[in-house]
Amino acid sequence: MTITKRFWTALIFSFPMLIGMILMPFGIMLPGGEWTQFVLTTIVMAVAARPFLQSAWASFKKHHSNMDTLVAIGTITAYVYSIYAMFTRQAVFFESAAFVITFVLLGQVFEERMRNNASNAIEKLVDLQAKEAEVMRDGKLVKVPLSDIVVGDIIRVKPGQKIAVDGVITEGNSTVDESMVTGESMPVVKKSGDKVIGSTINSNGTFMFKAEKVGGDTMLSQIVELVKKAQNSHAPIQNLTDKVSEIFVPVVLILSILTFLVWYVFLGATLANALIFAVSVVVIACPCALGLATPTALMVGTGRGAKMDILIKNGEVLEEVSDIKTVVFDKTGTITNGKPEVTDIVGNEQVLTIAATLEESSEHPLATAILNQAKKQNISSLAFNNFKAIEGKGVEATINGQKAFVGNDKLLNDVHINKELKTEMIRLQNEAKTVVFVGSGNKILGLIAIQDAPKSTSKEAISALKKRGLRTVMLTGDNNRVAQAIAQEVGIDDVIADVLPGDKADHVKDLQKNGKVAFVGDGINDAPALTMADVGIAMGSGTDIAIESGGIVLMKNDLRDVVKALELSRKTFNRIKLNLFWAFIYNVLGIPVAAGLFFAIGLTLSPELAGLAMAFSSLSVVTSSVLLNKSKISVA
Amino acid sequence: MTKILVLIIGIAAIGFILWWFFGNHHVASATANVSNGDQKVDIEVNGGYSPEVVTLKKGIPATINFTRKDASSCLDRVVFSDFGINKELPQNEQQSIQIDTSEAGEYQWACGMDMFHGKLIIK
Numbered sequence: 001m002t003i004t005k006r007f008w009t010a011l012i013f014s015f016p017m018l019i020g021m022i023l024m025p026f027g028i029m030l031p032g033g034e035w036t037q038f039v040l041t042t043i044v045m046a047v048a049a050r051p052f053l054q055s056a057w058a059s060f061k062k063h064h065s066n067m068d069t070l071v072a073i074g075t076i077t078a079y080v081y082s083i084y085a086m087f088t089r090q091a092v093f094f095e096s097a098a099f100v101i102t103f104v105l106l107g108q109v110f111e112e113r114m115r116n117n118a119s120n121a122i123e124k125l126v127d128l129q130a131k132e133a134e135v136m137r138d139g140k141l142v143k144v145p146l147s148d149i150v151v152g153d154i155i156r157v158k159p160g161q162k163i164a165v166d167g168v169i170t171e172g173n174s175t176v177d178e179s180m181v182t183g184e185s186m187p188v189v190k191k192s193g194d195k196v197i198g199s200t201i202n203s204n205g206t207f208m209f210k211a212e213k214v215g216g217d218t219m220l221s222q223i224v225e226l227v228k229k230a231q232n233s234h235a236p237i238q239n240l241t242d243k244v245s246e247i248f249v250p251v252v253l254i255l256s257i258l259t260f261l262v263w264y265v266f267l268g269a270t271l272a273n274a275l276i277f278a279v280s281v282v283v284i285a286c287p288c289a290l291g292l293a294t295p296t297a298l299m300v301g302t303g304r305g306a307k308m309d310i311l312i313k314n315g316e317v318l319e320e321v322s323d324i325k326t327v328v329f330d331k332t333g334t335i336t337n338g339k340p341e342v343t344d345i346v347g348n349e350q351v352l353t354i355a356a357t358l359e360e361s362s363e364h365p366l367a368t369a370i371l372n373q374a375k376k377q378n379i380s381s382l383a384f385n386n387f388k389a390i391e392g393k394g395v396e397a398t399i400n401g402q403k404a405f406v407g408n409d410k411l412l413n414d415v416h417i418n419k420e421l422k423t424e425m426i427r428l429q430n431e432a433k434t435v436v437f438v439g440s441g442n443k444i445l446g447l448i449a450i451q452d453a454p455k456s457t458s459k460e461a462i463s464a465l466k467k468r469g470l471r472t473v474m475l476t477g478d479n480n481r482v483a484q485a486i487a488q489e490v491g492i493d494d495v496i497a498d499v500l501p502g503d504k505a506d507h508v509k510d511l512q513k514n515g516k517v518a519f520v521g522d523g524i525n526d527a528p529a530l531t532m533a534d535v536g537i538a539m540g541s542g543t544d545i546a547i548e549s550g551g552i553v554l555m556k557n558d559l560r561d562v563v564k565a566l567e568l569s570r571k572t573f574n575r576i577k578l579n580l581f582w583a584f585i586y587n588v589l590g591i592p593v594a595a596g597l598f599f600a601i602g603l604t605l606s607p608e609l610a611g612l613a614m615a616f617s618s619l620s621v622v623t624s625s626v627l628l629n630k631s632k633i634s635v636a
Numbered sequence: 637m638t639k640i641l642v643l644i645i646g647i648a649a650i651g652f653i654l655w656w657f658f659g660n661h662h663v664a665s666a667t668a669n670v671s672n673g674d675q676k677v678d679i680e681v682n683g684g685y686s687p688e689v690v691t692l693k694k695g696i697p698a699t700i701n702f703t704r705k706d707a708s709s710c711l712d713r714v715v716f717s718d719f720g721i722n723k724e725l726p727q728n729e730q731q732s733i734q735i736d737t738s739e740a741g742e743y744q745w746a747c748g749m750d751m752f753h754g755k756l757i758i759k
Contacts, residue, residue, distance in 0.1 A: 001707075003709060051706075051707030051708060052708070054706070054707065055682075055683055055706045055707060055708035055710070055711075056683070057683065058682045058683025058684070058705075058706055059683030059684050059752075060656075060683070061683065062664075062683055062684040062686065062688075063656060063657055063659075063661045064657075064683060064684045064752060065657060066708070066710050066751050066752065067710060067751070068708050068710060108709050111709075112709060115748070225720060228720040228721075228722070229719075229720030230720075231720075231722070232715050232716075232717050232720055232721065232722045233717050233720075234717040234744075238750065241750070242750065242753075245750065245751055247657075247658075249657075250653050250654070250656075250657040250658065253653050254650050254653055254654070257646050257649055257650055257653075258646075258650070260646065261642070261643055261646040261647075264639070264642060265639045265640075265642060265643045265646075287751065288710070288749055288751075291749040291750045291751050292749055294750075295715075295748075295749075295750060
């Protein structure tokens with residue numbers, strides 16, 4: 001019988017007793033009196049309460065106890081005593097047993113629903129997968145289910161279809177919406193030789209690709225695995241509740257016996273009253289609220305993170321985040337885009353046109369930056385001849401019958417540069433930018449400044465972290481001048497430059513002397529630092545190793561997510577603490593009240609109210625966890 | 637006179653609770669049967685887990701079959717936090733859980749509310 005059915009049974013059969021209780025003050029009695037109550041309660045006990053009794057007995061035999069033990073002992077006591085009282089013509093309290101069962105089941109019905117609610121984030125992720133794919137088998141394309149795809153299969157993807165597994169395009173091209181995995185909102189252009197990720201959506205073209213990772217090895221499966229582990233991980237704070245829950249039930253049973261003895265033996269209460277207090281103690285105590293406090297919050301918090309493309313690996317990370325004092329950033333690829341870009345052009349359009357023309361066949365990173373910029377501005381290159389390199393200085397060629405050149409500052413020995421351009425050059429160089437000179441004849445026409453520029457979101461993210469009272473540090477292998485310039489631009493507090501790749505972890509260790517450190521990085525060389533830091537935050541577009549070493553993984557390459565991740569972790573951990581606080585306080589206050597400690601000031605609890613309070617204490621903990629989904633997480 | 641008798645019974649009951657729940661009692665344990673390069677353990681879930689301690693051999697794929705007999709919602713899920721497993725146990729149905737035995741060690745499992753525990757030893 002399901003919990004819901006048991007609840008309805010209990011409700012229907014205790015309802016007449018509720019009516020009876022309400023009508024009693026008006027002198028209207030339930031027909032049949034005690035006998036009707038006896039029959040109704042017996043049905044409730046036999047049908048709705050039986051699983052509690054069975055479970056309590058089964059665990060008792062194994063020297064264990066749980067919430068069912070308390071419910072069973074409380075209601076059986078009330079029930080058996082009432083039968084005895086009925087035959088000895090004393091006041092009965094059958095309804096207490098029936099009501100307690102009804103309330104406890106009501107609480108469990110809600111709680112079950114909430115618990116399912118808390119755990120559904122992961123199912124949504126799995127649902128993202130394609131169900132089948134068109135695979136080349138024996139030279140023909142056939143539809144096969146996802147689970148039958150093997151590494152090396154050639155798969156066709158039509159427009160609008162989901163890509164089944166991870167692989168490499170062998171034929172055709174298209175644009176792909178990868179937002180569900182990488183968080184990148186713009187569709188990405190894919191051509192032969194490019195990698196595609198399973199579960200992303202193909203938009204306009206048809207292409208064939210070769211499966212490289214299938215089943216549990218695909219990126220999505222690994223993300224799902226990560227989230228699952230996180231949701232079910234054990235937070236260190238739980239060690240406390242583990243200890244408490246082990247002794248909780250026996251201690252409550254002892255307290256209830258003591259309550260009975262004190263009232264009956266020492267205070268001279270009637271047997272019925274002493275029993276009522278004892279039963280209330282057993283019924284109000286709620287170990288479940290304690291047990292549910294941490295796992296439900298953890299599940300909702302990490303699940304919500306996954307929806308925001310922030311993967312928090314486990315409960316331990318959450319705890320660490322709450323005492324972070326310093327956030328250390330890797331520079332290249334973390335604060336900056338990781339590739340040089342044109343940041344300034346001094347001079348007219350001709351400057352970029354000449355530069356793009358001369359650099360067209362070069363593979364130097366600076367040349368790539370110039371060509372990308374030309375493409376962005378829709379500048380096409382010109383016809384040229386007499387192309388030649390100027391040793392160590394740059395390149396030159398003849399365009400429209402005139403000599404044109406592009407190169408570095410060593411060119412300045414041969415050609416003239418006017419004063420204005422010179423001031424500009426000094427300004428740009430002070431900003432740690434690489435300056436490229438573009439000229440025609442023997443005159444410099446203009447300058448192009450190139451830099452691995454900070455991401456547009458870095459500055460905002462860092463100021464948000466500083467606002468939260470965190471110290472920000474940049475750790476980089478780059479030279480001090482470049483590092484300082486970038487640091488200034490994004491507003492970072494301290495810079496540690498010229499760091500050898502192998503020494504990053506040692507610097508993190510040093511910083512840990514002043515409190516807990518979070519390290520944000522992406523490259524393979526960041527893995528030791530990610531592990532060394534109290535909280536390692538890996539940028540998800542980075543390498544597998546970085547993801548493996550990080551405690552938090554950001555799927556999007558956006559530093560603002562560092563702020564969000566810290567905020568979410570903090571909120572989740574605070575929610576755990578809040579839940580635990582309420583669960584403890586509830587028991588600490590509820591048990592003395594139920595025991596009749598405040599009888600003198602008129603504060604007592606009947607067993608049915610105690611049952612109601614118990615049902616709602618665990619329900620309120622689960623609700624509080626689910627509400628984490630609604631709490632505000634923002635960068636500002 | 638009755639009161640003294642009640643007092644004595646009450647104190648005896650407290651003594652019994654202490655001995656029953658906190659005394660040193662035998663815990664059911666089991667070692668997996670290895671057959672055809674596979675190992676299997678059946679666990680009955682009824683007021684706790686029997687056996688409560690399971691020993692598996694390292695490196696051999698393992699399956700643990702849980703069958704929940706108990707109606708209590710306390711036991712309706714089983715959680716292996718170290719393996720990221722959280723599985724519903726429908727009543728009176730056998731649920732198989734695959735365990736990755738590649739790393740030796742001691743692992744805990746628990747019910748969904750973290751009230752009942754079992755121990756997995758891989759060696």
